[in-house]
């Protein structure tokens with residue numbers, strides 16, 4: 674098949690978490706532009722609904738699904754709903770995440786549980802439900818949004834719990850890839866650098882110059898910068 678056709682997602686269905694804004698929103702747009710029907714899941718159901726409206730204007734189907742990724746019942750429920758409506762799940766992007774700053778010696782236990790809960794357990798629960806659907810079909814591709822914080826310690830902000838959660842996402846991804854790829858399901862992660870989104874908006878004012886200076890391109894990323902890499906990983910181009 675010609676290479677550009679291998680990037681096409683026409684006839685595929687996709688599920689994106691954290692899709693109401695930021696990186697998840699930009700990746701939703703990319704999947705829809707490539708031809709996929711997209712289910713937009715986020716704890717912010719109102720913005721997910723708006724995003725779905727915009728996606729429908731591209732001529733594909735879109736579903737807005739309010740979802741808290743730490744609740745296994747909700748996660749299983751939204752995947753079941755996609756299968757009931759569309760009959761298949763080909764692509765999943767797990768982008769829902771949170772970040773809180775604190776010096777390691779002061780991290781409250783509740784913050785540790787919240788960060789690890791959303792960023793690591795949430796990704797696990799989503800992958801598990803997505804993987805079950807895809808393994809039953811014998812095909813599918815999952816992309817988890819990790820972070821460069823999986824491998825390096827960003828400065829000047831301090832968030833040991835965030836860094837640990839993202840390192841966990843990378844190793845979880847490798848493990849599921851090793852378990853599932855022989856049965857047709859690929860699992861990859863993307864590790865963005867500093868990216869301008871609502872998550873980083875507040876920190877940019879104080880730390881933006883440090884982040885840019887520590888980045889070889891001397892600028893922060895934009896969510897659009899990640900669209901090509903994500904499309905490559907979920908499409909047959911990276912088979």
Ligand SMILES: NC(=O)c1ccc[n+]([C@@H]2O[C@H](COP(=O)([O-])OP(=O)(O)OC[C@H]3O[C@@H](n4cnc5c(N)ncnc54)[C@H](O)[C@@H]3O)[C@@H](O)[C@H]2O)c1
Nearest residue numbers: 691694695696716741742769770820865867868870871872
């Ligand atoms: N912005 C960056 O610089 C950067 C860098 C590396 C990695 N990341 C990662 O990329 C992902 C997206 O980040 P972003 O910058 O777009 O953040 P963002 O805050 O702009 O968007 C995150 C989205 O996730 C949703 N969300 C949060 N908790 C949720 C939950 N429990 N259930 C369902 N949805 C939930 C939010 O409502 C929001 O729409 C995150 O995993 C983040 O850790 C971001």
